Amino acid sequence: MSKKISAENIKELRNKTGAGMTDCKKALEASDGQIDIAIEALRRKGLASADKKFSRLAAEGLIESYIHAGSRIGVLVEINCETDFVSRQPKFHQLAKDIAMQIAACQSVICVFTSDIPDDIIIYEKSLELQKEDLLGKPIEIKNKIANGRLDKKLKELSLMNQNFIKKTEITVEELVKQHIALWGENIKIRRFERFFLGEGLKSKNDNFKDEISNMIKNK
Structure with a gap:
């Protein structure tokens, strides 16, 4: 005998995934009320259509920051979605944090997509x-x-979407994003990022000292 699916169960699954009420109900019925299995079912269902959603407008979202231990490297990243509902989801915030951390770790990366490389x-x-x-x-x-x-291999090294996800190296960042597209059924885009290094663009004190000595020698 299958487990009765309550409105509370459906609401819980919707809050965790952002999927539609009908899809949540069907997933729970198919999984006999088991939330984790229902989440995986919704994810699998959406993965096939994730590529199609890539072209849809995503104007909501958030800007996330990451400061590495020691406060010598910082990252700002803008990640977009289609609705304010998804932008408020804890999993969306976690995705943004993970992406910011990825950018800090992959210092050779200069663009989101290979098509963005000058x-x-x-x-x-x-x-x-x-x-x-x-x-x-x-x-x-x-x-x-x-x-x-x-060259193709080198360009992939410069592209964020082609990097192996640091927390789960068997998937790429692109696959990570597609999993979340499947989870919520709407487009998600990493729009842009900026990486900061402490003192970047400034000469170190040591370099300044060397210049001072060099000038003193020249002026003798």
């Missing part, structure tokens, strides 16, 4: 690959094929 960087990186010693003397078609493969 053309001058792409041209520069490809020129470096074409000049590698192991490509010297190879036919131009082979050189370009190998260089393009290496």
